Amino acid sequence: MNRETVSQQQLTQQLLDLGVTWRPMSRNDLPALVDLAGEGYLSDGGLHFLFEPDEITGRYFPATSGTAMGAFTVDEQLVACTSVYLNPGSDIQQAIIIGLVRPDWRGRGIGTCLMRWSQVQAQALLTGATTPVLQIRTESLTEPAARLYLAHGFAVVFEELVMRRDLHRPLPDSWLPPEVTITPWQPDLADQFFQAYEAAFRERPGFPGWTRAEWVEHWLGDDFRPAWSLLAQIGHVPLAFLVAIATPPHGFVVQLGVIPSQRRRGLASAIVVETMRRMQADGAASIQLTVNTNNPSAIKTYTALGFVIIGRRARYDRILG
Numbered sequence: 001m002n003r004e005t006v007s008q009q010q011l012t013q014q015l016l017d018l019g020v021t022w023r024p025m026s027r028n029d030l031p032a033l034v035d036l037a038g039e040g041y042l043s044d045g046g047l048h049f050l051f052e053p054d055e056i057t058g059r060y061f062p063a064t065s066g067t068a069m070g071a072f073t074v075d076e077q078l079v080a081c082t083s084v085y086l087n088p089g090s091d092i093q094q095a096i097i098i099g100l101v102r103p104d105w106r107g108r109g110i111g112t113c114l115m116r117w118s119q120v121q122a123q124a125l126l127t128g129a130t131t132p133v134l135q136i137r138t139e140s141l142t143e144p145a146a147r148l149y150l151a152h153g154f155a156v157v158f159e160e161l162v163m164r165r166d167l168h169r170p171l172p173d174s175w176l177p178p179e180v181t182i183t184p185w186q187p188d189l190a191d192q193f194f195q196a197y198e199a200a201f202r203e204r205p206g207f208p209g210w211t212r213a214e215w216v217e218h219w220l221g222d223d224f225r226p227a228w229s230l231l232a233q234i235g236h237v238p239l240a241f242l243v244a245i246a247t248p249p250h251g252f253v254v255q256l257g258v259i260p261s262q263r264r265r266g267l268a269s270a271i272v273v274e275t276m277r278r279m280q281a282d283g284a285a286s287i288q289l290t291v292n293t294n295n296p297s298a299i300k301t302y303t304a305l306g307f308v309i310i311g312r313r314a315r316y317d318r319i320l321g
Contacts, residue, residue, distance in 0.1 A: 014113050015071050020079055025068040027061055032070070032078035036100050043103040044140035045311030047162055047288065049247045051139070059098055059137075064088045066095075067121060071110060079105040082114040084121040093129035095122035097136045111145070115152055123320065132320045141312040154316035158206075160290045162311035163302050164250075167280045167287055172305055174273035175266050176232075180239065182274055185229040190216055193231055196238035200257025219243050219254050228278050230271050240267040242275055251279035253289035256298075268301050276305075 015022045025033070034053050041051045049055065060068050066085025070078050082099035097118045101111050119134060126132035136149055141159070149156075176182070183189065194212040201207055210218070228244035228251060240258040244251055253275070258267050276287055290313065291298045 020071040025070040036078045039102055040100050040140055044142050046140040080110045082118045084118050086125050094133045095125045134318045136316040139313050141314040149316045154318045157317045158315040159293045160313050161309050162290055163307040164286050164288045164310045165307045167284055171276050174270040176270040179234050180232050183231050185226040192238040193241050196241040199259040228275050232267050232271055242271045249285040251284040251287045
């Protein structure tokens with residue numbers, strides 16, 4: 001028997017010993033998967049809109065080569081699942097692994113079982129690849145999960161905090177230099193918004209190098225809120241920008257940046273507070289955002305404005321030799 005068959009037999013027996021059975025999943029299992037993801041979100045936090053059915057479908061049943069498997073109890077409750085598939089949008093040969101374990105079923109070894117099986121499946125998908133890469137994607141990272149990934153030879157390549165502030169609470173005061181004006185999004189300001197974005201982020205790792213049209217198209221959709229998306233400038237010189245969308249009942253900051261020469265002048269705080277005022281006036285319950293864990297100054301700014309951490313998102317890579 002080959003390695004893949006042995007692995008699946010071993011996994012099946014291990015799960016049977018735990019009182020669950022293992023079978024392939026299809027879109028017919030989406031209600032059970034949504035319920036499982038919802039339990040994980042309530043326990044571990046994250047971005048609420050990434051746990052909606054459409055988002056879950058896209059992550060677990062993508063239109064590419066792969067497989068999804070689930071562990072079910074005798075009464076058909078889904079207690080764990082994993083999905084392994086090729087990443088069609090990557091310039092490298094990459095297989096994606098994602099998985100969930102119901103909170104009350106953790107600590108029994110199921111996560112380790114799924115991790116071992118998923119890696120075998122991922123390697124099979126990448127047969128013949130010159131430099132294959134396995135990537136774990138998680139929208140609700142926990143400390144035990146992080147330890148599991150590291151133990152299996154994965155290294156963190158991206159991690160960000162999910163933060164939120166209740167907009168029913170009074171907003172803090174903010175100070176803006178008198179020569180600086182703040183203007184909401186207008187189509188004829190697209191160039192200035194893009195200039196601020198490019199100057200603020202071009203030195204950050206992973207900068208995509210988009211054109212203005214590509215960058216605007218990335219976030220300009222039905223949920224975009226022009227009145228919440230702001231540009232700080234002196235005259236026609238852009239200094240900082242914020243792009244926001246609606247994720248009812250919350251507002252969400254897609255991106256916030258300050259050009260290097262204008263940092264530590266309070267512009268980030270001022271523009272966030274103004275966006276919060278506008279969201280509050282429009283009835284949003286809270287404001288949410290994400291911030292990379294390697295950006296401590298931004299985390300400090302958001303914390304000072306009353307934001308609290310409500311989750312972690314991460315990506316882990318393992319390069320196969």
